[in-house]
Amino acid sequence: MGFFNGRVTFLRFAVGGDAPPMFGDEHLDQLRDHVAGRQTLETADGIEAGWSGGTSVLDTAFDLAKNVINDALHFEFRVDTDRLPGDLLKAYYEADLAALSKDNKSGFASAKQKREAKASAHDRLKAEAKDGRFRRRKCTPVLWDRAANEVLFGATSTAQVDQFTDLFKRTFDRPLELLTAGRQAERTATTLKLAAPEDDVSSFVPGSGGEVAWVTGGGAADFLGNEYLLWLWFLSDLGTDTVALSDGSEATLMPARTLSLDCPRGVTGSGTLASEGPTRLPEARRAVQAGKLPRKMGLTLVRHGEQYDLTLHAETLAVGSAKLPPLPDEVTEARAKLDERASQVRELVETVDLLYAQFLAVRLSPKWAGELARIQGWLARGEQRAA
Structure with a gap:
């Protein structure tokens, strides 16, 4: 389920x-x-x-x-989608065309006969599809x-x-x-009384008005999701892998498994890296130094002693393939397991929200100028912190 x-x-x-x-x-x-x-x-x-x-x-x-x-x-x-098999449609067409043109003295089918064969083959296949034999359900x-x-x-x-x-x-x-990254930023800004996010200016795309190729101008500032993943990368690379959250708890984070990067100008292409520590690969470092921004990152998050392994998509903040903690041993009844699982999903959503809110508390405040300078200094360095 x-x-x-x-x-x-x-x-x-x-x-x-x-x-x-x-x-x-x-x-x-x-x-x-x-x-x-x-x-x-x-x-x-x-x-x-x-x-x-x-x-x-x-x-x-x-x-x-x-x-x-x-x-x-x-x-x-x-x-539900009816996917009519092309090979069968072609077979019906060839058979119908042969029947229609068998008496042609030229030995070739006319344009009219080809149209009739095509229509009759399609009608025949559609009639067969009515019983659902070609229906795909997802x-x-x-x-x-x-x-x-x-x-x-x-x-x-x-x-x-x-x-x-x-x-x-x-x-x-x-x-x-x-609830994309930009829309969630607007909601969080209202709650925390932060400055409203600008809708078209990224701090990491100099020389082009700050526009990000995959974020349409005039809409929500979804590029904040790309900056958010870069910020998490920055924190983890400096060894600041534990973040204090607004509810008094802490989240420990580690980039893991996968990292996708793209050129925000839409010029130099994209790439995906797979590794236990993808942000520590030299090619990942070179890509981000060249101006690429992360669009998807694997993360391991720990909060309240519970570990979540997931992939976070930048612009939509979509969570992919999240592994939840095992159920407590004392939860044995079937219904109790379902209830506990629902609580775990809520806890994951809350953890993701609180961590993003910590980024926004910096990004949408006067603190951002100093943090941006730190990130830019980190990007300018040729080496990473030793693993």
Whole structure:
């Protein structure tokens, strides 16, 4: 069940309006009204989307015991796509064309016969597809946390975001807003009374107006996510791997496993490094000194004695393939395990938020001038701190 076993992956969305007093039959009925495979949202390209129950790709049943866990509503977003096999379409076309042109004295099919063969082959394949034999179904887990009034969508790609948010709005009559690095910075700035983030100026892209190639001007300052990962790299390289958080706790961090970098001017390309310590590789050092910015970084985070291994995506702050701590030995009942797992997911989200807030407390304050000078000095040095 999605967020309740294995590693977890998610984008985060803020839900419009007040949080529900509690999840109940009303919300399950709304899911049933838009269940996958029956009353679905169909796009112009024939893709259908709906909700599923969460236990399998064919699960279309919803009930309180299964779908409401520890004050969170859990279900799945299912996309159904008919993929007509090209080799079979070609075979039908060749057969139909041969039948249509067999009496041609020239021995060649006419343009009209080719069009007719193409249409008849396609119609034949579409007719066969009605029984679902060519249908591909893909489910993405969804967790609506009532306490935070946020939705976690189990993907790091934004390819299905429009479909998902549209269906959610149709189902619950509530809009969703993707919490990217820039949008989250705006929310945090309001809460902490910090300066509002500028929407088009990065401190690490000199000579081009500070614009970052992959962040559209006039929108949220999502390049702050790239600067955030660079800041974490800077801290860990100097040995400052423990960060005091605003709630009085501490987070220990270590870059690990993977690092993706890209040229913010869109000129010198991108690259991905895989290593137990990717930020310590000489090629990583040279890339960042040349002006590339991190777009994705593997991290090991420890807070409250619990370790999380994950990949953090810069602009969206999406969490990829996060390994949660093992459940406590005293948690043995099936339902208690689900409740504890939901708490662990919340703890991970809180840890990520608190760490990002510490960066923003520096980045969006007068302290940034001094911190920027330290980072630039670190970048200018040819050597790294000894491992």
